Amino acid sequence: MENRAKTKSNLIQSVDRALQILECFSRENRELGVTEISKYLGLHKSTTFGLLSTLESRGYVEQNLDNGKYRLGLKLFELGNLVHEGLDLRKQAYPFLKELVDKYQETVHLVVNDRGEAVYIDKVEGPGAIRMYSQVGKRPPMYCTGVGKAILAYMPDKEVDRILFEKGLRPFTPNTITDVDKLKAHLAEIREQGYSFDNEEIEIGLRCVAAPIKNHKGEVIAAISVAGPSTRMTWEKMNILAISVKEAAVNISRRMGYKGI
Amino acid sequence: MENRAKTKSNLIQSVDRALQILECFSRENRELGVTEISKYLGLHKSTTFGLLSTLESRGYVEQNLDNGKYRLGLKLFELGNLVHEGLDLRKQAYPFLKELVDKYQETVHLVVNDRGEAVYIDKVEGPGAIRMYSQVGKRPPMYCTGVGKAILAYMPDKEVDRILFEKGLRPFTPNTITDVDKLKAHLAEIREQGYSFDNEEIEIGLRCVAAPIKNHKGEVIAAISVAGPSTRMTWEKMNILAISVKEAAVNISRRMGYKGI
DNA sequence: AACATTGTTTGATAATGCAGAACAATATAA
DNA sequence: TTATATTGTTCTGCATTATCAAACAATGTT
Structure with a gap:
């Protein structure tokens, strides 16, 4: 249909980083703090915080108000289900x-x-x-x-x-x-x-x-x-x-x- | 523990837009094209393309090579499952x-x-x-x-x-x-x-x-x-x-x- | 009571994401 | 077939935007 030969990776940094954050979570690490994530990904704490806030505002992560840590949110569950059905x-x-x-x-x-x-x-x-x-x-x-x-x-x-x-x-x-x-x-x-x-x-x-x-x-x-x-x-x-x-x-x-x- | 009183939403535009893209997909619209999405969200085609490419590179969306359209990817399935278990x-x-x-x-x-x-x-x-x-x-x-x-x-x-x-x-x-x-x-x-x-x-x-x-x-x-x-x-x-x-x-x-x- | 560590806020800087236009390839119409 | 519309993709310069650093506030620890 169209020119479908993608060339070099022209990724959007902030988006890529946000997605990396999502992938930090695992079965072993269901909850992670801002500092923890930023150390792991080598980002500044405030950068990580901004990304997390954006993810949070749309339900991709949510915060445990007891300890301030973050975990994956229900939006992912919702989208995952959609994929699952498909x-x-x-x-x-x-x-x-x-x-x-x-x-x-x-x-x-x-x-x-x-x-x-x-x-x-x-x-x-x-x-x-x-x-x-x-x-x-x-x-x-x-x-x-x-x-x-x-x-x-x-x-x-x-x-x-x-x-x-x-x-x-x-x-x-x-x-x-x-x-x-x-x-x-x-x-x-x-x-x-x-x-x-x-x-x-x-x-x-x-x-x-x-x-x-x-x-x-x-x-x-x-x-x-x-x-x-x-x-x-x-x-x-x-x-x-x-x-x-x-x-x-x-x-x-x-x-x-x-x-x- | 910490100052847990988030003030005004200081969201990261590109990340927020990328997440919006994910949410365009639904049971009714399992596959969407770049133009379709950009019209729906009021973004420029090239902007949408960049966001989609980034999402694709990490498996959050994937492209149907037959018609060039995009659909939600398996990474979402993986993360959704993680949420489900938790x-x-x-x-x-x-x-x-x-x-x-x-x-x-x-x-x-x-x-x-x-x-x-x-x-x-x-x-x-x-x-x-x-x-x-x-x-x-x-x-x-x-x-x-x-x-x-x-x-x-x-x-x-x-x-x-x-x-x-x-x-x-x-x-x-x-x-x-x-x-x-x-x-x-x-x-x-x-x-x-x-x-x-x-x-x-x-x-x-x-x-x-x-x-x-x-x-x-x-x-x-x-x-x-x-x-x-x-x-x-x-x-x-x-x-x-x-x-x-x-x-x-x-x-x-x-x-x-x-x-x- | 002093200290270390958390998540959060702010603001200055320049790096980065964005729009516009052009391109290539296909689908549709005449 | 030829012409036209529409698709996904690429490129580049400009200005918006994301980033870093430092400071802040609140909690946990010594």
């Missing part, structure tokens, strides 16, 4: 996730690719007492999770390089693949098989099987996985799961308009 | 419960609807020696308690039927409503008033006033009540309480993201 991938995928859980009694995840990062957008938990701990909205690493590798495997080589360089290849366990070339060979294998395993690469005792979901253009936009404790996830089960997970992923891809196999 | 009802409700106790010197309860059953999840006890005996975690009957009736009143008719059939309508006192049609008429009345009374329906000598709490979707997820011995809970006091309890419930609902009145 993710029709989620709607389309849900019945297939449910089916997998019912069949294998293990937790199933749905993850999307957000500019090189994976984001959990849904999960259906299995009945077992020993469960994989995960939270919707979280961003797991790409190179050492089933879903992440399933997504990486279908990316252009250049983008894979960029992501791996940016994030690094920290070893979470002895099984984590930390060598770029080894990982790339592994990704090629995944691409050929159409599914990926995570064999305790991010956490000892956790295995999963994942498969990529494609959109109408055939681009990999997401992935699903079935995850569980290694005790239950035997290799026999993993191989059976591979077929089922791949099948479910293909079905979801079709729902998203994918015309391929 | 919003546990109990934390939000507590100050309002405390306020009611301080004002009326009677025990206040917070109850959630757990798939058709009421569960006490918090209480703040009044100072009086004659107290209502209750335990957090307990599940009182729905049809003969103030909180239970406040929750029932907003359920789909079919679910009300199911619950009443499952649990039955055992008479605890001569005041217990044991007739289904009478109870349903009573629930309709509660729905109209926005609060419910318990007039010695579960125990002689115990009266209470309750009101429903709604979530962001307007669904009744919980209720609060002020309860005390009939000797102190005169009808005059009950009517005064009705207003206060309803008000507190509405305030808590807002904290839970409810946008209605």
Whole structure:
């Protein structure tokens, strides 16, 4: 339609800083003070205060009047919900996730690719007492999770390089693949098989099987996985799961308009 | 702790505008173009573009490459989830419960609807020696308690039927409503008033006033009540309480993201 | 009672965001 | 097809605006 080739980043400083402030908050740090934030971002206290005040006036943060600290506000909840609803991938995928859980009694995840990062957008938990701990909205690493590798495997080589360089290849366990070339060979294998395993690469005792979901253009936009404790996830089960997970992923891809196999 | 008396709004223009952009999007307008937004907000096209680019660079909006339009991004989903988790009802409700106790010197309860059953999840006890005996975690009957009736009143008719059939309508006192049609008429009345009374329906000598709490979707997820011995809970006091309890419930609902009145 | 640390306010300075116009690419109309 | 309108994007100079620094007020700590 138009000239859609964005050039160099011409960002608006104050806006970028305000957004950075929002991203300071996390599960571990639900409440932060002005000084705390300004130290973290390297901004002056008064600058931070101005940004916070603006965010506050529109409900993106709110202040705890007991201690003066700030926390994320309800406006974000509202907008987040809007996004959540719009993710029709989620709607389309849900019945297939449910089916997998019912069949294998293990937790199933749905993850999307957000500019090189994976984001959990849904999960259906299995009945077992020993469960994989995960939270919707979280961003797991790409190179050492089933879903992440399933997504990486279908990316252009250049983008894979960029992501791996940016994030690094920290070893979470002895099984984590930390060598770029080894990982790339592994990704090629995944691409050929159409599914990926995570064999305790991010956490000892956790295995999963994942498969990529494609959109109408055939681009990999997401992935699903079935995850569980290694005790239950035997290799026999993993191989059976591979077929089922791949099948479910293909079905979801079709729902998203994918015309391929 | 600090000087917490904010004066005049000294907002940062560009940040405020960026936030305004986010708020342009809605269920009806999931995708908007640069020109569209700039017209709506009365900004210059290039200004809007700069703001959008900054928002995009951090994932707060994303572009539909097919038509160049923008939509809300996954970062908002991520942050919204964070807010959602932090919003546990109990934390939000507590100050309002405390306020009611301080004002009326009677025990206040917070109850959630757990798939058709009421569960006490918090209480703040009044100072009086004659107290209502209750335990957090307990599940009182729905049809003969103030909180239970406040929750029932907003359920789909079919679910009300199911619950009443499952649990039955055992008479605890001569005041217990044991007739289904009478109870349903009573629930309709509660729905109209926005609060419910318990007039010695579960125990002689115990009266209470309750009101429903709604979530962001307007669904009744919980209720609060002020309860005390009939000797102190005169009808005059009950009517005064009705207003206060309803008000507190509405305030808590807002904290839970409810946008209605 | 002295001190350190918070969030908040103010005002001077210059960096920064903004509008206008031009550009490129598409969609629509003739 | 050709012409026109409309889209998203880029560029640059000017003046508005965001920034920093320092001071303030109120609380928590020693």
